[in-house]
Amino acid sequence: MTTAVKVVITLRVMVLRMILTRSVRTTILPSITSLPSTVCFAAMLIIDLMACMQLAIAAENPSLLRLSEHVSVYPGAVNVGMVRDGQKALLIDCGDGRVREALAASGVTTIERILFTHHHRDQACGAQALITAATRISVPAKERSSFEAVDEYWKNPKSRWHLYNYHPHVVLAEPLRVDETCSGGDELSFGAARIRVLDTHGHTDGSVSFLVEADGKRIVFCGDALYGRGQLWDVWSLQKGTMTSDYHGFLGAREQLVAGLERIKNEKPHVLVPSHGPIVDRPEDAIDTLIARLARCYDKYVAISALRHYFPKLFAAYAERKDHMQLAPRKPVPDCLRHVGTSWILVSQDKSAFVMDCGGPKVVKTLQDWLAKGDIRAVEGLWITHYHDDHVDAVPEFQKTFDCPCITDRHVAEVISDPMAWRLPCISPSKARVDRPRRDGESWTWREFKLTAYHFPGQTLYHAGLLVERGDLRMFFAGDSFTAAGIDDYCAWNRCWLGRDVGFDRCVALLERLRPTHIFNCHVANAFEFAPDQYRFMRANLAEREKLFAELLPWDHPNHGLDEAWVRCHPYEQEVAPGSRANFRVVVTNHSEEPHRAECRAAPPRALSGRVTEWASVEIPKKSDGHVALEIAVPAGTPSGRYVIPVDVRYAGKDLPQFKEAILVVK
Numbered sequence: 001m002t003t004a005v006k007v008v009i010t011l012r013v014m015v016l017r018m019i020l021t022r023s024v025r026t027t028i029l030p031s032i033t034s035l036p037s038t039v040c041f042a043a044m045l046i047i048d049l050m051a052c053m054q055l056a057i058a059a060e061n062p063s064l065l066r067l068s069e070h071v072s073v074y075p076g077a078v079n080v081g082m083v084r085d086g087q088k089a090l091l092i093d094c095g096d097g098r099v100r101e102a103l104a105a106s107g108v109t110t111i112e113r114i115l116f117t118h119h120h121r122d123q124a125c126g127a128q129a130l131i132t133a134a135t136r137i138s139v140p141a142k143e144r145s146s147f148e149a150v151d152e153y154w155k156n157p158k159s160r161w162h163l164y165n166y167h168p169h170v171v172l173a174e175p176l177r178v179d180e181t182c183s184g185g186d187e188l189s190f191g192a193a194r195i196r197v198l199d200t201h202g203h204t205d206g207s208v209s210f211l212v213e214a215d216g217k218r219i220v221f222c223g224d225a226l227y228g229r230g231q232l233w234d235v236w237s238l239q240k241g242t243m244t245s246d247y248h249g250f251l252g253a254r255e256q257l258v259a260g261l262e263r264i265k266n267e268k269p270h271v272l273v274p275s276h277g278p279i280v281d282r283p284e285d286a287i288d289t290l291i292a293r294l295a296r297c298y299d300k301y302v303a304i305s306a307l308r309h310y311f312p313k314l315f316a317a318y319a320e321r322k323d324h325m326q327l328a329p330r331k332p333v334p335d336c337l338r339h340v341g342t343s344w345i346l347v348s349q350d351k352s353a354f355v356m357d358c359g360g361p362k363v364v365k366t367l368q369d370w371l372a373k374g375d376i377r378a379v380e381g382l383w384i385t386h387y388h389d390d391h392v393d394a395v396p397e398f399q400k401t402f403d404c405p406c407i408t409d410r411h412v413a414e415v416i417s418d419p420m421a422w423r424l425p426c427i428s429p430s431k432a433r434v435d436r437p438r439r440d441g442e443s444w445t446w447r448e449f450k451l452t453a454y455h456f457p458g459q460t461l462y463h464a465g466l467l468v469e470r471g472d473l474r475m476f477f478a479g480d481s482f483t484a485a486g487i488d489d490y491c492a493w494n495r496c497w498l499g500r501d502v503g504f505d506r507c508v509a510l511l512e513r514l515r516p517t518h519i520f521n522c523h524v525a526n527a528f529e530f531a532p533d534q535y536r537f538m539r540a541n542l543a544e545r546e547k548l549f550a551e552l553l554p555w556d557h558p559n560h561g562l563d564e565a566w567v568r569c570h571p572y573e574q575e576v577a578p579g580s581r582a583n584f585r586v587v588v589t590n591h592s593e594e595p596h597r598a599e600c601r602a603a604p605p606r607a608l609s610g611r612v613t614e615w616a617s618v619e620i621p622k623k624s625d626g627h628v629a630l631e632i633a634v635p636a637g638t639p640s641g642r643y644v645i646p647v648d649v650r651y652a653g654k655d656l657p658q659f660k661e662a663i664l665v666v667k
Contacts, residue, residue, distance in 0.1 A: 064102050065279070067271060068215035070192045072106075074099040077655035078122055078275050081221045083212060085191025088112045092210055092221045093275060096648075096657035097126020111135050113190065115182065117223030118207040119146035120170045120237075121646065123275060125658040127176050128606075141181035142206025143168070150175045154642055154663075160573075162389050163425045164247040166239065166493060167205055173644035173661065174605050182208060184263075198264060200225045202257025203237045209260070211267050220269040220283070225260055227277035230289030231554045236492040236564040244311065247425060250301060250490045254294050261287045277554060293552045300545045304486035304538050309524075325537045328484040331518055331527040334473060340366045342390050342522040344477060346468060347376060348447035354381040356466070356477055357391040357522055358398040368401070381446060384408040385479030385522060386463040387415040389428035396430050405435040409455050409464035413437040421571035424462070425493040438464075456481060458507040459488040461495035465507070467514060475527075476516035481507055483521050484528040486538060497559050497591070498546040502623075508538045556652060559591035566591060567598075567649055569662035570627075576664050579636035584662050585627040586647055590620040599650040602630045603658060608643055609635060615650075638666050 064072040064082065074080040080099045081092030087109040091099070094114055103111070113136045116124055124147065131137065139147050146153075146168045153159050153171050184199030193214035200209045203224040210221045227233045240252035264272070265287045272280035280286045302308070303324040308315050318324060338345045343363045346354040353367065353376045370376045379402040385391060395416070399406065408416070413434040415422050420429075438453035445451070449470050456465030458481025466477040480488050487504045489496040497503035511519070512535040518527035530538075546558060553561030560566050566589040576582045586600040599617040604610060613630055620626030632645060642665050646658035 064106055067219055067273075067279075068217045070214045071212055071217070071219055073273055073279065074102050077657045079221075079273055079277075079279075081210070081212070081219075081273060082108075083190050083193045083195070083214065084108065085112075088191070090115065090190045090193075090195075091130075092212075093117055093123045093223070094126050094130055095122065097129040099126075100130055113138065115195075115210055116140065116147070117209060117221060117275065118204040119143040119168060119172070120204065120224070121172050121658045122170070122656065123223075124172060124176060125603075125646065128174070131177075136179045137177060138180045138182050139178050140204075140206035140208045141183045142201075143204065144178055144181050146171055146204075147176045148178050154644055160423070161427060161429050163423075163427060163493075164245040165241070166425070167246060169237075173603075173646050173658070174607075184208065198260070198267070200257075200260030200263065202253045202260055203233075207260070209264060211269065217271065218267065218269045219271045219273060220264050220267065221273045222264060222275075224275050225257060225264065226272070226274055226280075226286060226290050227554050228274065228280060229282070229286040230293050230551065231277065232290065232294075232552055232561070233274075233276045233554070234561045234564070235549070235553065236562065239492050242314070244314075247491050247493075248307060248311070250305075250492055251294070251298050254298060258291050258294065261291060290552075293548065297545070297548050297552055300541055300548060301489070304541050305490060306483040306485050306488040307490050308485035309483035325486055325534060325541075328528040328530050328534060330484065331529055333525070333527055334475065334518065336470070336473075337475075337520075339525045344520055344522065346449065348449070350447065351375070351377040352447055353379045354383065354446055354449075355379060355398075356383045357385055357479075358382065358394045359390040359392065360394050361397060364394055364397050364401055380404050382406045383466055383477075384412055384416060384432065384434075384464065385466070385477065386412055386460055387419070387422075387424070387428070388426040388460070388480070389430075390426070391479070391522065392416055392432060393428050393430050395432040399433055406433055407436040407438060407453070408434060409453055410437040410439065411455055411457075411462050412464050415462045418571070420573050423568075423572045424460070424495075424565070425491055454510060456507055456510070457495075457497070457502065458482065458504050459491075459494055459496070461497070461503075465510070467516065472517065474514065474516045475518045475520065476511065476514060477520050477522075478507075478511075479522055481521075482511075482519060483524060492562055493564055495563050495565055497563060498542060498549060499557070499559065499591070500543070503542075505539060505542045508535055508542070511535065512539075555592075556594065557591040559589075563589065563591070565589075567647075567651075567656075567660050569645075569647060569660055571662070573663040573665065575667055576634050578634055578638040578666060580634050582632045582634060582645075582664050583629065585629055586649070586660065587625055587627045588618070588620060588649070588651065589625050590622060592652070593622050595619060595621050596652045598626060598628065600628045600630065601648050602632055602662075603646045603648055604632055605643060605645075608632065608638065608645070608664075612648070632664070634664065634666060640666050642666075 066072045070084050072082045076095050078095030083090040089108045090113045092115050116139045150172045182197045186197040188195050196211045198209040200207050212219045224233050238251050238253040241249040269283050272283045302318050342359045344356045381404050416432040417434050440455040443452040452467040454465040456463045468475045549558035555561050568587050570585050588598040590596050599615045601615045602613045616628040618626040618628050645662045647660045649656040649659040
């Protein structure tokens with residue numbers, strides 16, 4: 001073998017030693033240089049192939065990051081903590097289970113315990129592939145049922161319809177055995193490490209963090225209490241009610257979260273390890289920055305919040321703020337209108353009635369009474385402002401009672417005509433027949449009135465606005481999107497988007513252009529009118545809010561952290577027969593200014609084979625929706641029941657295991 005060849009081989013061996021596993025390095029490489037050159041080069045080609053395969057595996061399964069002699073982190077889709085005692089390991093969270101390969105490569109043979117910071121599906125979906133009968137599983141005491149009693153959750157109609165409280169949410173598809181629970185103040189030892197539990201509720205109702213003291217270091221595994229310096233993984237998880245339901249509690253869990261962050265800071269850790277995001281080596285600065293940003297974001301929210309009208313006592317501390325928008329004055333209601341429940345009823349000169357929303361049987365009964373007394377002579381139309389249950393629950397009864405067309409914006413029509421296909425807050429199982437879905441800006445005449453329909457994505461993305469004109473009257477029916485105090489964006493689950501010409505910015509700009517003389521909310525029995533400076537104030541607030549939430553959230557547009565349904569399955573729920581195939585789409589909203597590629601696959605539960613599907617992908621232009629089609633085989637003989645089909649997502653460099661789900665009802 002020539003010297004040049006030996007040099008080349010030596011260099012290749014050095015590179016391969018950095019790439020290949022310990023077993024390959026110790027059994028193959030030492031003997032290569034003793035081979036004939038032709039055989040040696042052939043062997044090198046084979047080892048090159050092995051190296052490429054290992055690099056691909058490494059990309060899927062990153063190596064452990066060592067924080068101290070006995071503490072490491074697996075930086076996967078979820079950061080998994082590992083405390084080591086010889087060949088035994090204690091894990092903090094487990095993600096989708098891909099940590100197993102890294103543990104094996106490091107010489108760990110036994111996972112003795114798994115501690116969970118909180119119950120969200122991405123934290124624990126890989127547990128079944130990791131645990132043995134001897135593995136002890138510990139979960140936060142307040143969240144035990146979210147791990148164990150998942151079948152009851154998915155079968156309960158309260159988890160499906162009339163959703164005003166989403167706690168718990170992102171629940172596991174299959175139950176996980178729980179051996180013990182933990183609460184703040186609990187302590188345990190594992191090898192050289194002492195571990196103490198800290199209560200850090202907020203991201204979920206029972207979230208905890210684990211202070212690990214080992215090798216002279218204090219390391220806190222803090223779940224999703226923060227993402228990185230001054231950032232959170234998402235905002236919708238903080239939706240939490242105080243005096244009212246969770247539905248009204250935008251950023252409502254922030255005080256719990258801040259209290260937990262202060263507990264972490266008081267422990268003076270050297271390092272923070274969040275479930276998502278980079279390892280934080282300046283904990284105090286990261287926490288203080290997050291608390292300050294949360295305060296600024298909440299202040300901008302309150303400044304134009306419609307809740308100040310409904311619940312002024314909740315915001316008494318802000319009542320005298322001069323930099324918050326003042327409430328618009330009330331106006332009397334024109335004689336052509338009547339208010340019943342959450343319905344406005346337009347009555348023409350010849351006593352014909354045009355009804356807006358029908359949330360309860362009281363509306364139907366009142367209309368029948370008016371007909372009997374001659375107060376009205378006919379019911380000639382039904383307009384639906386949005387899909388929420390308190391506006392549509394009685395629509396089926398209405399449509400059986402009155403022979404008239406149902407009219408709404410086409411976005412609303414998609415939801416109310418097929419509610420089974422959607423999972424949204426306040427959704428009703430009541431199915432409505434929509435006779436005339438309208439395009440944005442489409443006008444028509446009813447009696448002496450001119451009516452114009454608008455897509456009005458305010459309180460919810462699936463919302464309509466209606467302008468009714470007669471003479472000098474320009475009456476705008478805004479559904480639930482506005483009160484005299486401002487905008488109804490108090491529920492993050494409603495898909496209230498930030499940005500120019502979307503969400504409430506679009507709605508405010510439309511009102512600013514139309515300049516209605518009267519604005520009506522379905523829940524309020526009087527009218528109001530915004531002044532030009534109030535429109536400008538609201539749009540400026542929304543623009544500033546977009547910047548502030550962009551600092552708070554680690555996505556390339558904050559809507560990905562504000563809009564829980566930026567990935568959704570459609571249909572959400574469908575009935576299938578054993579031996580058939582179920583098809584659904586995964587719809588992905590790209591909120592950013594750049595195109596992105598999305599990849600999705602279904603991860604059926606073990607009861608439906610447990611075999612993941614192939615990845616399907618789509619290129620999504622900026623500010624657009626894209627979708628991929630997935631198909632699931634339902635084995636013959638599958639028992640009747642409800643089956644949760646989680647969906648893995650890869651998007652913009654983020655790996656999101658079991659991020660969404662679809663429901664199959666096998667009959």
